Amino acid sequence: MFQNLAGYRSRSFRIEWIIFVALYNSCPLELKPLPRRRLNESQALVTGASSGIGREIALQLAASGVHVLAVARRQDRLDDLVADFRKGLEPTDSRKIVHKSGSIVSSVGDITIADDRQRWADWCQSNWGGLDILVNNAGSGAIGRFDTSSPERVRKLMEVDFFGPVELTRACLPLLKQRSTISRPAIVMIGSVLAHRAVPLKSEYCAAKFALRGWAESLRCELAGQRIDVLQIDPSTTRSEFLDSLIDTPAGTTSESIGSMSPKRVATLIIRAIENSKRRLVLSVGGRLLVSASRWFPGIVDRILSK
Secondary structure (H helix, E strand, O other): OHHHHHHHHHHHHHHHHHHHHHHHHHOOOOOOOOOOOOOOOOEEEEEOOOOHHHHHHHHHHHHOOOEEEEEEOOHHHHHHHHHHHHHOEOOOOOOEOOOOOOEEEEEEOOOOOHHHHHHHHHHHHHHHOOOOEEEEOOOOOOOOOHHHOOHHHHHHHHHHHHHHHHHHHHHHHHHHHHHOOOOOOEEEEEOOHHHOOOOOOOHHHHHHHHHHHHHHHHHHHHHHHHOOEEEEEEOOOEOOOHHHHOOOOOOOOOOOOOOOEOHHHHHHHHHHHHHOOOOEEEOOHHHHHHHHHHHHOHHHHHHHHHO
16 A cells, blocks of 8 residues: 555656646746846837737837837727727726826738838838837738648748748848847747647648747847847737638638637736846746647657647
8 A cells, every 4th residue: 555655656746747847948047137128118119919919019018108109901900009098998998097108109001011011110210210129919820731721821821920020120120229229129029839839730820930939049149249139929829819810711710729818918928028028938837838748748749639
């Protein structure tokens, strides 16, 4: 009996130790943390700001004293965003919030169009004389088997989720460099837990997010000497309109997931990460466990996801 009890305790300890190691490895220790970022009176460009996470980021940044240029494709949604902020209303429960000196200006456009990207950068230069924070949030998705998809689907998705943010960053880099002598500008990549672990039926989306994360890691090292931070923040499933804008995917398609966050909660965590200059962050516990399980037990995770 005592042997059985000892064996049970041993197995229990091993399971607890595996969970601890998984969480620890998913929250990398910053040996030299970056300085805390002061948001008040800074200027930020936020893409994909008409709904979901982007809308909440724009509202919460502005409420924190940031001057925001909110960009997206839908003019009516951008008008609603600006109106809500000016009314002093929270987007979800209509309670009054205390604003500092922030503001929101909107500009309609498409991140995949070069002229629109340059127009946004030119606006920041003309009106602000530079840029402190670029939030690459705009994105789209696709669901379905790769072997039955069209070549156009992966190209369209890569344009929105990878090439668009890359080229907007290129256009904004001179503006960020102008501010690097007096502050510490930041490029914020809103990625996905699927940038760390790919899943079936989302091969194109996973590829785009993997590519963005890899590019961001390289860019972080290139710009470190110029005092420009590159932050990679990866949410898990978020209750947003993401499924309403899928590329070349049948209407009504759903996606299975365990647990989800509200856009407001995700945005709050993202802004906290920007303030604390988090280089890398997977937002949810479930996401961190998935990333670590895939790292430590890739074969088991493959079998589970293949079912």
